Amino acid sequence: MSNTGLATQFAPPFKLVNAHFLFGILGFVVAALFLNYFSPELSGHYLTPKFIGLTHAFVFFWFLPVVFGALLQMLPVLFEVPVRGVKTAGFAFALLAIGGPGVYSHLVNMNTSVGLIATSSFVTLAILLYCSVFFRTLLQAKKIDLTGWHVIAALCCLAFAALAGLVLAFHLHKPFLPYAHTIFLRGHAHLAAFGFFAFLVMGVAYKLTEMFLLAYGAPKTAGKISLSCGTTGVTLLSIGFFWLEPMKGISWVGDLGTILIGLSVILFAVQMRVILSKRMKRKLDAPWQHTIAAVVWLLVAFALAATMRLGGHSPDVEHGLGIAYGFIGLLGFVGSVIIGQLYKIVPFLVWLHKFSHLLGGDRPVKPATELISKKAMDLLWMPWHLGLLCLVIGVLSGQANAVRAGSLLVLAVAVGLAITLIGVYRATPYQDES
Amino acid sequence: MTSLDNLSADEQCLLASLETVFDPETGIGVVDMGLIYGLALDADSGLVKVTMTLTTPACPMADALTDGVKRRLGNQNGVQSVEVDLTFEPAWSPEMVSESARTKMGMTSAPSSTPSDKGFSV
Numbered sequence: 001m002s003n004t005g006l007a008t009q010f011a012p013p014f015k016l017v018n019a020h021f022l023f024g025i026l027g028f029v030v031a032a033l034f035l036n037y038f039s040p041e042l043s044g045h046y047l048t049p050k051f052i053g054l055t056h057a058f059v060f061f062w063f064l065p066v067v068f069g070a071l072l073q074m075l076p077v078l079f080e081v082p083v084r085g086v087k088t089a090g091f092a093f094a095l096l097a098i099g100g101p102g103v104y105s106h107l108v109n110m111n112t113s114v115g116l117i118a119t120s121s122f123v124t125l126a127i128l129l130y131c132s133v134f135f136r137t138l139l140q141a142k143k144i145d146l147t148g149w150h151v152i153a154a155l156c157c158l159a160f161a162a163l164a165g166l167v168l169a170f171h172l173h174k175p176f177l178p179y180a181h182t183i184f185l186r187g188h189a190h191l192a193a194f195g196f197f198a199f200l201v202m203g204v205a206y207k208l209t210e211m212f213l214l215a216y217g218a219p220k221t222a223g224k225i226s227l228s229c230g231t232t233g234v235t236l237l238s239i240g241f242f243w244l245e246p247m248k249g250i251s252w253v254g255d256l257g258t259i260l261i262g263l264s265v266i267l268f269a270v271q272m273r274v275i276l277s278k279r280m281k282r283k284l285d286a287p288w289q290h291t292i293a294a295v296v297w298l299l300v301a302f303a304l305a306a307t308m309r310l311g312g313h314s315p316d317v318e319h320g321l322g323i324a325y326g327f328i329g330l331l332g333f334v335g336s337v338i339i340g341q342l343y344k345i346v347p348f349l350v351w352l353h354k355f356s357h358l359l360g361g362d363r364p365v366k367p368a369t370e371l372i373s374k375k376a377m378d379l380l381w382m383p384w385h386l387g388l389l390c391l392v393i394g395v396l397s398g399q400a401n402a403v404r405a406g407s408l409l410v411l412a413v414a415v416g417l418a419i420t421l422i423g424v425y426r427a428t429p430y431q432d433e434s
Numbered sequence: 435m436t437s438l439d440n441l442s443a444d445e446q447c448l449l450a451s452l453e454t455v456f457d458p459e460t461g462i463g464v465v466d467m468g469l470i471y472g473l474a475l476d477a478d479s480g481l482v483k484v485t486m487t488l489t490t491p492a493c494p495m496a497d498a499l500t501d502g503v504k505r506r507l508g509n510q511n512g513v514q515s516v517e518v519d520l521t522f523e524p525a526w527s528p529e530m531v532s533e534s535a536r537t538k539m540g541m542t543s544a545p546s547s548t549p550s551d552k553g554f555s556v
Contacts, residue, residue: 077494282540359502360455367461
């Protein structure tokens with residue numbers, strides 16, 4: 001049998017990937033609890049330490065562990081190469097698990113002591129180590145396709161975003177930036193949100209949609225132009241935020257970056273439509289419904305960003321738009337994609353590691369898709385998007401009750417998601433078992 | 435390389451036995467998915483040779499599927515050993531999926547394209 005180069009031989013240890021996913025699943029519940037605890041303070045239209053802290057809680061507790069775990073599992077599959085630096089990834093995970101809660105607690109309490117620098121250093125080091133692992137892994141690939149270039153662009157942005165975060169921590173401890181740190185914060189946030197998460201989601205979405213929906217053969221022209229526009233846009237926006245706007249008062253470079261990012265988002269939506277039109281599996285189940293909803297949230301986020309760039313709003317409206325933009329970008333776009341793909345990846349991973357050796361035996365084994373409750377996935381769809389809508393409306397209108405209701409729905413979904421996914425780990429292997 | 439032309443009755447039984455080896459994502463068997471290109475039984479030695487493919491060379495289920503085929507065939511009467519030859523020539527394409535599997539996937543017609551894994555430079 002000639003199976004040289006097959007991806008499963010290159011898979012990292014199950015327990016490493018698993019640890020990332022479990023941390024992320026439980027981290028979502030913890031972050032949602034914090035969201036509820038601080039929700040009365042989120043309708044005040046201001047970029048408060050609570051909001052900044054919460055943003056980092058969702059990123060460090062939920063998004064990053066899941067994304068890093070998924071990358072460790074997927075890069076060998078997508079590029080047919082082994083993960084380089086499994087031990088480094090384990091060490092980075094420990095640093096993130098320690099540093100993430102530390103940064104959160106400092107930010108949420110506006111504690112700018114040396115502890116903020118220490119915990120930020122932990123997180124930055126963890127992120128740089130992860131990036132090194134993924135770059136070393138990708139370097140072995142025989143060819144880099146559209147997804148690969150997206151991953152590379154995303155990792156570059158992540159490294160810069162982490163370093164910018166560390167600079168902010170130093171500045172908060174002892175101010176040295178020659179302009180308001182909130183402007184620098186915008187650059188940091190856009191590098192992380194669009195530069196890292198959006199590029200990664202876009203690139204991986206192209207590949208996973210092909211693989212899971214058997215949607216091969218679509219031309220990738222829109223995706224290629226989207227990436228070129230996106231990388232140029234993020235670069236221009238970063239130059240604008242970090243240097244030209246605060247130092248020289250030049251805003252057209254950032255405006256051009258915003259337009260290019262918008263174009264990139266629209267072309268991504270077009271590319272996804274082209275790929276989906278080729279799919280053999282016609283029915284779009286809960287994971288794909290979440291992914292499509294995420295694209296809609298991304299378009300809404302861009303509309304808000306464009307509104308803010310146009311300016312002319314009162315400070316209250318400007319702050320409200322900014323916070324709503326943050327919630328939509330992070331939870332609406334990234335959160336929706338992660339929930340949808342967790343529904344797909346966790347059953348797949350559990351099946352691969354626990355049940356695949358039973359395939360072809362005397363008793364029929366359950367397919368991976370039967371390890372997860374379809375009823376639960378369908379039940380959680382509406383509360384999630386309704387919760388986000390309540391949050392955004394509450395923030396924009398200053399209605400504390402709407403923010404509270406939205407926060408409660410987000411928490412309910414976080415708990416429901418955890419129960420659903422833990423149920424996957426406890427699933428029995430055979431079709432003739434309940 | 436084996437083929438699916440002119441299978442003997444025993445070979446057809448062996449092919450049918452592969453129904454329970456399925457793609458865990460679609461739940462569709464490897465035969466209906468068009469992944470089995472050939473099967474041959476040497477009645478004297480009890481050796482079964484299978485030529486099969488995957489939907490993509492980067493399929494994460496590669497080992498699970500090939501091992502499943504070996505396990506299933508290895509449990510059949512008269513089979514002493516199983517050899518699986520994995521090939522990507524010709525590359526799998528959606529046209530290879532059976533009608534029943536297409537119906538199960540809600541597929542109205544087979545797209546006329548094949549998997550593309552060409553790289554590009556920015």
